[in-house]
Structure formats: C-alpha cells, structure tokens
Amino acid sequence: MITKELRAAVDAFVAANEENVVRDIKRLVDINSVEGTPEPGKPFGAGPAAALDEALKMAAEMGLSTNNCEGYMGWAELPGQTDKQIATITHLDVVPQGNGWTADPFDMQVRDGWIIGRGVADDKGPSVLCLYALKFLKEHNVPLKYGVRALLGANEETGMEDVEYYLKNYPAPDFCFSPDAEFPVCNGEKGGFNGYLVSKKLENGNILEFTGGVAHNVVPDRASCLVKADFASLSEREGITLEEENGAVRIRGWGKGGHAAMPQNTVNSIGLIVNYLLDNHLVTADEEEFLTYLRKLHSNTDGSGVGIAASDDAFDPLTIIGGMIELKDGRLWQDVDSRFPTSITGEEIKARLEAASEGCATVEEATWRVPFYISADAAPIQALIETYNEVTGEDAKPFTMGGGTYARHFPKAVSFGPERLDTVLPEFGGPMHGANEAANIAQLMQALKIYILAILKLETIEL
Numbered sequence: 001m002i003t004k005e006l007r008a009a010v011d012a013f014v015a016a017n018e019e020n021v022v023r024d025i026k027r028l029v030d031i032n033s034v035e036g037t038p039e040p041g042k043p044f045g046a047g048p049a050a051a052l053d054e055a056l057k058m059a060a061e062m063g064l065s066t067n068n069c070e071g072y073m074g075w076a077e078l079p080g081q082t083d084k085q086i087a088t089i090t091h092l093d094v095v096p097q098g099n100g101w102t103a104d105p106f107d108m109q110v111r112d113g114w115i116i117g118r119g120v121a122d123d124k125g126p127s128v129l130c131l132y133a134l135k136f137l138k139e140h141n142v143p144l145k146y147g148v149r150a151l152l153g154a155n156e157e158t159g160m161e162d163v164e165y166y167l168k169n170y171p172a173p174d175f176c177f178s179p180d181a182e183f184p185v186c187n188g189e190k191g192g193f194n195g196y197l198v199s200k201k202l203e204n205g206n207i208l209e210f211t212g213g214v215a216h217n218v219v220p221d222r223a224s225c226l227v228k229a230d231f232a233s234l235s236e237r238e239g240i241t242l243e244e245e246n247g248a249v250r251i252r253g254w255g256k257g258g259h260a261a262m263p264q265n266t267v268n269s270i271g272l273i274v275n276y277l278l279d280n281h282l283v284t285a286d287e288e289e290f291l292t293y294l295r296k297l298h299s300n301t302d303g304s305g306v307g308i309a310a311s312d313d314a315f316d317p318l319t320i321i322g323g324m325i326e327l328k329d330g331r332l333w334q335d336v337d338s339r340f341p342t343s344i345t346g347e348e349i350k351a352r353l354e355a356a357s358e359g360c361a362t363v364e365e366a367t368w369r370v371p372f373y374i375s376a377d378a379a380p381i382q383a384l385i386e387t388y389n390e391v392t393g394e395d396a397k398p399f400t401m402g403g404g405t406y407a408r409h410f411p412k413a414v415s416f417g418p419e420r421l422d423t424v425l426p427e428f429g430g431p432m433h434g435a436n437e438a439a440n441i442a443q444l445m446q447a448l449k450i451y452i453l454a455i456l457k458l459e460t461i462e463l
Contacts, residue, residue: 002456006140013136014449021128021448022115022441024058028124029108029117033093035158041071043161044093048154051092055127055152062135064150072165073153078137080147086458087149087173088451089163089406089413090127090180091156094119096214098257099222100435102428113441114429120439122432126179126418127152129444133451145459149173156180156406157215163409172410174463175380179451180405181415184388187381188373188400189408189415190261190315193338193349195366197297197322197357199290201330206283208248212270213324216335218433220323221257223269226250229282239272251276259433260321260337261402263301270325270334271298287332289360294334296356297322303338306356308349314373315341315400333364339402342371372408373400379461384416387454391446416454418447 028051036045052074056066059076068074097105097118108117115125130150137148155162194216212223231244243250253276255269274294277283283291296305303309303320311317320338327333338349346368353363374381376398385398398414407413420443425431429438 001460002453006142006456007453009140010136010449010452013139013452014445017132017448018441018445021132021444022110024128024131025115025120025125026108026117027054027058028092028127029119030106032106033119033154034096035093035155043071044155048093051124052152052154055092055131058128059131059134059150062131063138064131064134069166069169071154072162073151075149075151076131076134077147077149078134078144080144082145084463085147085149085173086455086463087151087176088130088133089151089153089176089178090130091123091153091162091406092127093154093157094122094124095157095218095433098214098218098435100257102436105437111428112426114426114438115441116429116436116438118437120437121419122437123156123180125439125444126447129418129448129451130179132448133455136452137455142456146174146463148455151176153406157217160406160409163406167409174412175458176407176410176413177384177416177454178405178407178413179416179418179447181401181403181417182419182421183417183447183450184394184396185381185384185398186401186407186415187376187398188314189371189404190339190341190400190402191346191369191371192404193336193340193346193366193368195336195350195353196364197293197334197336197353197361198364199332199361200286202284202286202290202332203330204284205287205330207277207287207327207332210273210325210327210332212253212273213335216323216337217260218323219255219258219260219263219266219321220269221255221435223253223255223273223325224250225273225277227277227282234280237276239267239269240276257434258431259403260323261319261339261404263319263321266301268298268322270322271295274298290332293357293360294322297334297336307352308338308340308344310341310344312341312343315371316402317341318344319402339404340371346370369404369408374412374414380412380458380463381414383457383461384414384454387457388417388450391450391453417450418444
C-alpha cells in the first residue's frame with residue numbers, strides 16, 4: 001500500500017531534486033555517444049562506452065549497486081525480498097547530431113524551462129529519471145518485494161545488440177518498462193522493416209554524386225546531388241538551391257526532418273531532389289527509370305505509392321520513409337524504414353517493393369521484426385496507467401505506436417513515457433532525432449514522480 005506519508009515523501013523528493021536532475025542529464029548529454037568504431041571492452045565505440053561509464057558513476061554516487069556488462073549494457077539496482085525483478089530500460093547512445101542546430105548538441109543548454117541537446121528526450125533524460133527513482137527508494141528505505149534494476153543500454157539506435165547480449169547472458173526481468181516513448185502507456189509496437197532499394201548499374205549517367213540523410217530512422221532534412229547540367233538553364237524553387245561546381249550543378253534539397261516512426265509533417269529532402277531531377281529532365285533513361293520509382297516512394301509516407309499501404313484495428317497505418325541515399329559503385333542505394341501493422345508481413349513488404357520497381361531495382365539487405373502487443377488488461381499495464389492517471393488527473397488509455405523500443409525484446413514489457421503528444425515545442429526547440437532536441441523540465445520532473453509511484457504500485461501486485 002502506498003501511504004499518504006509515502007506520497008508526500010515522493011512530492012518532496014521530486015521538488016528538492018530538480019536542479020540535481022538537470023545537472024546530471026547534462027553530464028550525459030555533453031558526451032557524444034553516437035556509435036563509433038568498436039574497441040576492446042567498448043563494442044559500440046568510445047562514445048557510448050563513455051556515457052555508460054558516466055551513468056554508472058552517477059549511480060554509484062547515489063549509493064546504488066552497479067554492474068557493467070562488458071560494455072554492452074550496465075545496470076544499477078536495489079535488491080528485493082524475492083527472486084523476482086522489476087526493471088526499467090533506457091539507452092545512452094544517440095543518433096548523429098544531424099543539421100540545423102543553433103548550438104553545440106553536445107553542450108546541453110537550459111532555456112526558459114527547457115533543456116536542449118542531443119539525447120535530452122531520447123534517451124539520456126529518461127535514463128537519469130530512472131536512476132533518481134531508485135535513489136528515492138534507497139534514501140527512504142522502502143521495503144521491496146521485488147528487486148528493482150535500472151538497465152542502461154548502449155546500442156538502441158543502431159541495432160539493439162546490447163539487449164540481445166544481455167538477454168543471452170542474464171535473466172529477463174519479470175516485468176520491464178522502457179521510458180523511451182510517449183505517455184500514457186504503449187502496450188504494442190508496429191513491426192519494423194529496413195532495407196535498400198538498389199538501382200541497376202547506371203552506365204554513363206548524369207548523376208555524379210547523391211548523398212543525403214544521417215540515419216535510416218530519421219527523415220533527412222537536407223540532401224545533395226551533383227549532376228551534369230547547364231547551370232544557366234536552371235532555376236531554384238522552394239526547398240531547392242543550386243550551385244555551379246566544376247562545370248556541373250550542385251542541387252541541394254532543404255526539407256524538414258523528424259523520426260521515421262512519426263513522419264507526418266516532415267519534408268524529405270531526398271524526395272525534393274528526386275522531383276527536381278525528373279521535372280527538369282536532368283537524367284539519363286536508366287536514371288529516370290529508378291528515380292521515377294523513388295518518386296513513388298517519396299510521394300507519401302503511407303506506402304501507397306509503392307503498394308504497401310496497410311492498416312489494422314490495433315495499430316495506426318503503415319509508414320515508410322527513405323532515410324539515406326548514396327551513389328556507390330555506379331548504383332544508387334536508397335535506404336528505407338517502414339513501421340507496419342499486423343495486416344502485412346516483412347516478406348510481403350519486400351516482395352511488393354520489388355514488384356513496384358518494375359524491374360529497375362532490387363531490395364537488398366532486407367531485415368524485419370514482427371509487431372508485438374500485450375493486453376491492456378494485464379495487471380502491470382493497469383498499474384502503470386492507473387499511476388499516470390492519478391498523477392495527471394487524466395483518464396488516458398494505453399496505446400500502440402510505430403516506434404521501436406527495447407520493450408519488444410522482453411517477454412513482458414511496455415514503453416512508458418516520458419514524452420507527451422500534446423507538448424508544444426518552443427520556437428527554439430526541436431523534436432527527438434531532430435535539430436535542437438528539447439525536453440521540458442517540468443514534464444521531466446512530473447515523469448520522475450510517475451516513475452517512483454509506478455514502481456511502488458508494481459511492488460504491490462503479483463508478477
């Protein structure tokens with residue numbers, strides 16, 4: 001039972017620790033933890049390893065027991081009276097900084113009640129919240145029926161090899177929630193498809209270079225193509241600028257970036273350039289054939305252009321974006337990222353993408369993961385949603401989403417905040433995976449209260 005006195009202690013703890021939480025988030029954000037070259041003991045490079053070391057140092061300063069799992073993951077924990085375990089799981093690696101920042105993304109700034117920097121929302125801010133939740137339990141000597149472990153990953157953004165390693169070498173928790181999504185509770189995630197649309201060999205083509213994008217799961221906000229053309233005969237248009245370069249023309253696309261799972265209201269810069277090349281007849285017949293195929297891809301984000309539109313009753317409709325493009329060895333490689341519901345499979349997506357190309361492309365290096373779903377009536381899910389509603393005064397219901405979190409890898413897990421879909425970003429702030437990634441401090445502190453109370457409530461149910 002969560003007593004009135006214990007609730008008051010949670011309120012006091014949250015109020016007293018706002019400056020400390022912001023300070024410790026900065027300790028992590030200021031470390032560039034984009035995946036790098038593997039090193040001994042640092043399987044995902046120096047950056048993620050440094051962030052993991054700093055987070056474990058932080059946990060040790062709080063008096064928590066810590067462990068580094070050979071650089072793949074780490075944890076801080078408190079023991080329980082049984083062998084069952086509740087866990088949180090967050091990650092310390094981040095996507096590349098991308099373009100459009102107005103300040104150093106790895107020097108966190110505080111402005112008008114917001115923090116700005118790569119990872120403040122995804123997922124270093126939430127990582128610190130989980131550690132502070134354990135800090136509260138320890139400082140207040142809360143008796144724990146189940147042990148509580150805060151798992152800290154280092155490879156969520158680029159492969160989730162960290163959690164795969166962990167589950168091969170350590171037992172899965174009896175229930176786990178991942179603060180790497182939106183509130184209230186996400187009890188299902190779409191399937192995910194990744195691969196490359198690869199053109200035929202483009203002999204004697206007009207395209208000399210084509211680059212764009214920073215990651216497969218980010219809508220690119222800028223791209224660049226160098227093409228054989230007469231600069232004087234071309235004109236700029238919205239989203240397109242031109243530069244003369246060594247007798248050729250550099251076409252730059254300027255879009256609006258965002259997360260691949262939420263591509264609404266984004267503008268894909270690769271698609272802008274594809275349209276410009278085709279509209280101005282700047283390519284050879286073979287290039288035109290492939291770019292016409294890419295135009296179908298970039299024409300919308302629901303997959304209807306390439307024949308893979310799909311929906312069901314549990315999830316929002318399918319989405320697909322082209323995240324990165326490259327001209328390599330005479331072929332164009334367009335990376336794709338799709339999030340799909342239960343009414344279509346990865347095999348079907350691959351087959352339909354190939355069919356939509358009408359022979360001008362192949363689908364290479366295709367991989368996919370199936371959707372997952374846990375009933376909203378399950379006791380742990382009810383514990384989380386009840387806690388959220390008690391703190392916020394809302395009557396929210398669990399939801400499903402297109403984003404892929406650690407939750408899908410565990411036998412019994414969900415994602416649980418701390419983002420809010422109704423958050424209005426300030427003009428100086430941007431979304432996760434975008435430029436000027438921002439998080440609201442008051443919302444983070446409310447999330448800390450929710451996490452502490454949710455763990456307390458989970459301790460009272462049967463797992």
